[in-house]
Amino acid sequence: xxxDYIESIKSKLRPYKFTYKGKSVILESTxxxxxxxxxxxxxxxxxxxxxxxxxxxxxxxxxxxxxxYLFSYLDDITIPKEQxxxxxIGLIADLHRKTVxxxxxxxxxxxxxxxxxxNNILYLKEYYNSLFDNGFNEVYPSPSTYLFLCNYTKINSxxxxxxxxxxxxxxxxxxxxxxxxxxxxxxxxxEHLLKNNLISWDNYMIDSPILDIINLYKNExxxxxxxxxLSKYLSIFELLEEEKKLLFIMLSLPWSLNLDKxxxxxxxxxxxxxxYIYKTEDxxxxxxxxxxxx
Numbered sequence: 599x600x601x602d603y604i605e606s607i608k609s610k611l612r613p614y615k616f617t618y619k620g621k622s623v624i625l626e627s628t629x630x631x632x633x634x635x636x637x638x639x640x641x642x643x644x645x646x647x648x649x650x651x652x653x654x655x656x657x658x659x660x661x662x663x664x665x666x667y668l669f670s671y672l673d674d675i676t677i678p679k680e681q682x683x684x685x686x687i688g689l690i691a692d693l694h695r696k697t698v699x700x701x702x703x704x705x706x707x708x709x710x711x712x713x714x715x716x717n718n719i720l721y722l723k724e725y726y727n728s729l730f731d732n733g734f735n736e737v738y739p740s741p742s743t744y745l746f747l748c749n750y751t752k753i754n755s756x757x758x759x760x761x762x763x764x765x766x767x768x769x770x771x772x773x774x775x776x777x778x779x780x781x782x783x784x785x786x787x788x789e790h791l792l793k794n795n796l797i798s799w800d801n802y803m804i805d806s807p808i809l810d811i812i813n814l815y816k817n818e819x820x821x822x823x824x825x826x827x828l829s830k831y832l833s834i835f836e837l838l839e840e841e842k843k844l845l846f847i848m849l850s851l852p853w854s855l856n857l858d859k860x861x862x863x864x865x866x867x868x869x870x871x872x873x874y875i876y877k878t879e880d881x882x883x884x885x886x887x888x889x890x891x892x
Contacts, residue, residue, distance in 0.1 A: 603666040604634060624671060631671035632660065637800050641667055644799060648781075651696040655689050655795050672792040679788065683818065686791045687827045690783065690814070691834035693796075694807040697781035698835075701804075708771045712764065715847065719761050725854055726753055742857065742864035749872045756852050756875050763847050770840040778838060780807050786814040807837065808845040815849060819877055820870075828881065846882045850875075 604623060608616065611632060613625040623634040645656050661668040730750045733743040783790075784801040791797075811831065815824055837845065852871055857864045 603663055606663075607632075607634060607661065607668055631673075633669045633671050635667050635669065636665050637667060638665055639800055639802060641799060644802060648693075648697075653693055653696050655692075656799065657795055657797055672795060672797065674789075674792050680822065682788060682791060683822055683827060684830065685794060686786070686788065687814070687831050688834065689791070689794070689796060690786065690810055691831045693783065694780045694810070695835040698778060698807070699780070700776040701779045702775060703777045705775075707777065708768065708774060712768045712772075715764055715851075716761070718851070719757055719764065722852060722854065723754070723757050723761075726750065726757070726852075729855070729857075740861060740864075742861055742868055745865055745868050746855075749868070752872060752875055753852050756850050756879075760847050760850050763843060763850075767840060767843045767847065770843065774840075777806065778841065779804050782807070782810045784810065784813065786810055787817055806841065806844075807835065808841055808848065811845060812848050815881075819874065824877075824881055825884075842885070846885070849878050849882065 604616075607625065611625055611627045611629060613627040613632075615626040617624045617626075621635060625632045625634065642659055642662055645659060648654070648656055657669040657672065659667055660670060729746060733739055733747050736743060739747065782803050782805055783796055783799065784803050784805075785798050787798075811828070814827075818824065852875060855864075855867050855871060857867065859867075
């Protein structure tokens with residue numbers, strides 16, 4: 599943000615204190631508290647669009663110039679984390695519901711997505727097979743290697759599931775000429791919900807609704823039970839079959855391990871991955887059980 603803009607706002611509001619916090623400047627004055635933030639996105643047009651879609655859960659712009667924006671400062675309030683997450687998922691579902699539409703896509707759109715994910719799965723299968731072979735051939739495996747060997751079958755099962763479901767997903771979408779998209783916040787963190795307003799819209803974009811869910815899950819899965827949150831989201835904004843299938847594939851994909859650290863860190867990394875796989879399996883299993891009952 600430019601110093602000229604900060605100085606111009608300071609001359610208008612005459613703050614008695616201003617504080618730099620990350621990319622923002624907080625001004626405290628006798629008329630109230632304010633935030634100055636620089637953003638490369640056009641937030642003025644964004645918020646006008648959101649208002650036109652009856653989504654008002656965003657900060658109000660008081661003043662702007664170029665890429666600099668002045669907002670009223672929103673004090674956070676202390677509420678249970680689980681309740682705040684419940685509020686956040688409800689807002690995201692409402693955002694998606696009110697901004698969704700079908701967009702024409704190129705003929706190779708879904709084929710390109712399929713091939714990218716398929717190649718990632720094949721890479722991970724080869725990567726984990728190599729780790730298993732190397733570990734299996736060790737005479738005295740380290741604790742982290744032993745932990746990995748004991749859980750290799752679980753990791754491989756997740757990859758087999760993803761590969762099979764990816765083929766099923768492609769059969770659903772390969773002839774589609776459109777894709778359902780909506781406006782995504784694309785930066786979902788618990789601290790970005792203040793007084794039921796979503797802040798930090800710097801990364802917003804138009805894309806598949808599942809990307810916001812993936813982002814939030816990856817940030818919060820370890821610290822909360824995500825099942826009721828996903829249920830609430832789907833009760834407000836139901837995903838299409840192909841969207842739900844792709845969501846579960848992307849959530850279930852394991853990541854490659856970083857095993858170049860000390861033994862304690864290596865064990866933590868492996869344990870975190872296994873914990874993630876089990877939690878994700880518990881999250882998506884009910885949706886497959888319901889389908890089998892039908």
